[in-house]
Amino acid sequence: MQAVQSPVIPIVGELIRTFPGTISLGQGIVYYPPPPEATDLTQFFADPTNHQYKAIEGISPLIAAIKAKLQAFNSIALDKQCIMVTAGSNMGFMNALLAITSIGDEIILQKPYYFNHEMAIQIAGCRPVFVSTDENYQLRPDAIAQAITAKTKAVVTISPNNPTGAVYSEEALHKVNQLCRDRGIYHISDEAYEYFTYDGVKHVSPGAFPHSNAHTISLYSLSKAYGFASWRIGYMVIPENLLVDIKKVQDTNLICPPVVSQYAALGALQTGFDYCRSHIQAIASVRQVVVRSLDSLQGLCTIAPANGAFYFLLKVHTQLDAFELTKRLIREHRVAVLPGTVFGMDQGCYLRVAYGALQESTAKEGMERLVKGLQTILA
Structure with a gap:
């Protein structure tokens, strides 16, 4: 068990609680309740x-x-x-x-x-x-x-x-x-x-x-x-x-x-699927907000196409450690993502952005913080 990595969601969650007002682009959940x-x-x-x-x-x-x-x-x-x-x-x-x-x-x-x-x-x-x-x-x-x-x-x-x-x-x-x-x-x-x-x-x-x-x-x-x-x-x-x-x-x-x-x-x-359909359409609209925001990071990040789930995995052009960058984004810019190291991406700096849990206005604010944070930290 000592060799098994610790669950990352609670670790990032504790950081978020330490810095109130942080918008989470971290956990992979949806914004809506059951029917x-x-x-x-x-x-x-x-x-x-x-x-x-x-x-x-x-x-x-x-x-x-x-x-x-x-x-x-x-x-x-x-x-x-x-x-x-x-x-x-x-x-x-x-x-x-x-x-x-x-x-x-x-x-x-x-x-x-x-x-x-x-x-x-x-x-x-x-x-x-x-x-x-x-x-x-x-x-x-x-x-x-x-x-x-x-x-x-x-x-x-x-x-x-x-x-x-x-x-x-x-x-x-x-x-x-x-x-x-x-x-x-x-x-x-x-x-x-x-x-x-x-x-x-x-x-x-x-x-x-x-x-x-x-x-x-x-x-x-x-x-x-x-x-x-x-x-x-x-x-x-x-x-x-x-x-x-x-x-x-x-x-x-x-x-x-x-x-x-x-x-x-x-x-x-x-x-049936009818209950899910309208909510997934709303997430698709949030996805477009995320896509437009990510366009601002061209040159700072490599962003692969993502036509499913509610994630993007960014390759950040930096020598910074991904978890250190994650902590700085929370501490200095009040936005949370997950470091790519927990997904096995330990050669380079990767960040997972999740958008399924957010309403469109919150996603827009979160992405603005992420873009500004990366531009500032990597300047």
């Missing part, structure tokens, strides 16, 4: 047995709603696959690791990576193997192929991506998925930001590819699209041969997903 249907828990309280343990894999009405959503939005018609409701997609990732690996096995992450994935791999006693993405943070299937060894158990992709906002192409995802099939390893596809795409870009689920059902593990979350972060509900789509092992893991860690949160999730899914 009213999620907080109407009449169904939950109507049955006294809901206060008792329920099925490890989740309550049957929620699983039915998830099946319908997977077929309608992801084009995944379950064929020798199973659904496991989890306490968020982070739990789904840990479930998968503990079910498919032994101590010392390797998991391939794309760099920059999501820090909780890297942390989970180390906690599980495995070794993360990093494959750098290209200059636009897109997948490099040939490099992934070269990184596979006899100890490799899975390749992880996140699309839309945290921390870069990149959306991987169907062609690249298909190449990676086929590679995993050919090599007899798993493709773990994290799709927590599946609804957050812009400028006509479409989300692709590898679990919908032909012949992918036996080696693809798909992770989903309600935290983002339905404003559900603290309710801790996500789900996995897994090959049926993993069901028994993953049930062992989940029963040990959790027994069953919180039943009250499952009923909230059922209410949210029953509202």
